[in-house]
Amino acid sequence: MTSPLYRQPLLWLVALGFFMQTLDATILNTALPSIAASLGESPLRMESVVIAYLLTVALLMPASGWLADRFGTRRVYLAAILLFALGSLACAESRTLWQLVLARVLQGIGGAFLMPVGRLAVLRSFPGPQLLGAMSFVVMPGLIGPMLGPVLGGWLVEYASWHWIFLLNLPIGLLGAWAVRRYMPDFREPGQPGFDWVGFLLLGGGMVMLSLGLQGFGELGMGGAAAGLLMLGGLAGMVSYWLHAARTPHPLFALSLFxxxxxxxxxxxxxxxxxxxxxxxxxxxxxxxxxxxxxxxxxxxxxxxxxxxxxxxxxxxxxxxxxxxxxxxxxxxxxxxxxxxxxxxxxxxxxxxxxxxxxxxxxxxxxxxxxxxxxxxxxxxxxxxxxxxxxxxxxxxxxxxxxxxxxxxxxxxxxxxxxxxxxxxxxxxxxxxxxxxxxxxxxxxxxxxxxxxxxxxxxxxx
Structure with a gap:
């Protein structure tokens, strides 16, 4: 259990990470036409910039708990903030659409761990009667971010440039990194069962192929056959995970949930x-x-x-x-x-x-x-x-x-x-x-x- 002296700073730290994530999820959408014009792309074919981040977060989120238990909440949360900030810098420096997509993937790697690991640290730091109030405090930025993001994104594009949408994360990330080293407890859970890497690859691979197949009908310009094959491959990966989980003692997600x-x-x-x-x-x-x-x-x-x-x-x-x-x-x-x-x-x-x-x-x-x-x-x-x-x-x-x-x-x-x-x-x-x-x-x-x-x-x- 964390010392009461550090509990309130911990809440602010986790709330800051959640704010970075939710702000970034909404601030970009208003700026897509301006980014497209800057990169010489059609505004109607910019979805890969959004999907790259969302899909990376979805893919890596299941590994967050295992990594936190294995390497400690402090290390993983610090790495998440630094990767998010580094990805933001790479986004601002992008000169082509595919550079921006790859930078968004890097940003998504950090974003995948911010909220799950932060929530885990709060869960293990606050006793039962105080947990509800603590979690309510942490999720409040999740309500403010979507309200502030589109307005701030539009203002930055109109009066500065779209690059500042990403550069804005750098001072927040540096402040967060300093706070992690000072206030984040280092919880670990030794003796956990091994991570289900086979299930992770099957499910993750299926998700990526399914999403790329859908994109193939739009922005990526694939033929119908190639996009259809990707979608079928994605469905095959997800079905394979289902069969794998049925015979694995510790699957990524237990089928008994259903x-x-x-x-x-x-x-x-x-x-x-x-x-x-x-x-x-x-x-x-x-x-x-x-x-x-x-x-x-x-x-x-x-x-x-x-x-x-x-x-x-x-x-x-x-x-x-x-x-x-x-x-x-x-x-x-x-x-x-x-x-x-x-x-x-x-x-x-x-x-x-x-x-x-x-x-x-x-x-x-x-x-x-x-x-x-x-x-x-x-x-x-x-x-x-x-x-x-x-x-x-x-x-x-x-x-x-x-x-x-x-x-x-x-x-x-x-x-x-x-x-x-x-x-x-x-x-x-x-x-x-x-x-x-x-x-x-x-x-x-x-x-x-x-x-x-x-x-x-x-x-x-x-």
Whole structure:
């Protein structure tokens, strides 16, 4: 247990790491058109910059706990902050798209360990009665980052340059590195079972091939056969992991987790529901700038109602669950999220700003309710080691789903651009929003399989 003298600085340290991660996840989207112009690329083919980071985080996140137990929380967290800062510097110095993609991979290696290892240090530092307050403090930057990121990204692009989006992480990273050496406890857990490297390679390889296959239909310019083979290879890798985990004493993620109905439905629902909503931070700033003529700063400011409504709606999730239960709430709300996504196809040059703000706020509210209810459903019936493994698998699935959602949306943009032809940017985005909304709404079929009597939790998860 950590000395009480160091507990509060530890919370600030972990919150700082989480802030870096969540800010970076949203600050980039507003700047994509400007980065594309600087690198001589099409703004509609910049999804690899987003996907490279998300996929790297999803791939490496399962190894975070094992590495922390093996090498200590202090070393791993220090390495994570330094790699994130180094990756940020490499991003700012990139001169081509592929240099930027590789730099984002480096940044993602650090980002994959920031929150899991920080959460682990907090978990082992605070006694049970104090843990809820500690975790609430740590996750608060996760609500502030998405609100500040688009505005700050737009402001930096408009009044400085896109390079400062990444350079901003350097002083934060140096401050964090100093604080890690001073305040981060060095927890280790010797005697843990060996890491499931075979399972890690099978599952990770499957994820990468599936994502690259989807990208191949869009930005990467692959033929249909090559992209299809990659997607089939990805599915084969995931099926192989399933068979491997069934006969391995200590798999990366135990298949017994899926014997719990709430976990199985919640995880699969998360995977498919986020295919739609996960693409929105990528699509919306692009549409506002490329199709509706917004400046980067105006596009960033336009995204604020999403974050504000998301924060406000979290206060009513528990009451909604108590009144309607998981099955009804998630089935109906998933359809509402899909309809709200599709409704952005109605935007045009004459759409009033106040109407756009209402539309964005409504989307932010139903989307936040969706995330909170899905996450709570997935984890609420897990205990002991199952809770740790289930939380890790949920975190990985969330990142993977957002990555696949962005890849799917980009593939649709590419397909509709070829269908409608040059000069039809608004029509391209409208068709894409309708398809993305339908894709997300289909997850309602998964949540409909829940037992109607599934009890609500005592406290909804953040």
């Amino acid at each position: 014997q719990t109905q709430s976990f199985a439905v919640g995880l699969l629902g998360n995977l498919f529901a986020r295919l739609g909503s996960g693409a929105m931070p990528f699509l919306l700033p692009l549409m506002l700038q490329l199709a509706l003529g917004y400046s980067p700063l105006a596009a960033g400011l336009a995204m604020m109602p999403v974050a504000l409504a998301a924060m406000a709606s979290k206060t009513i999730v528990e009451q909604l669950l108590n009144r309607f239960g998981y099955q009804r709430l998630l089935t109906v709300n998933t359809v509402l999220v899909g309809l709200m996504i599709a409704s952005f196809a109605l935007l045009g040059q004459s759409t009033p700003t106040w109407w756009l703000a209402i539309q964005l706020a409504l989307f932010g509210a139903v989307n936040s309710i969706q995330f909170t209810a899905m996450n709570t459903l997935t984890l609420k019936d897990l205990e002991g080691r199952g809770a740790s493994g289930g939380n890790g698998l949920l975190s990985m699935t969330m990142q993977l789903s957002i990555s696949l959602g962005v890849a799917s949306a980009a593939a649709m943009l590419s397909a509709f651009q070829q269908h409608f032809g040059a000069g039809q940017t608004l029509a391209v985005f409208r068709a894409t929003f309708v398809c993305v909304g339908l894709l997300g709404a289909l997850a309602a079929l998964i949540f409909a399989q829940l037992d109607e009597a599934t009890r609500p939790p005592e406290k909804a998860a953040p």
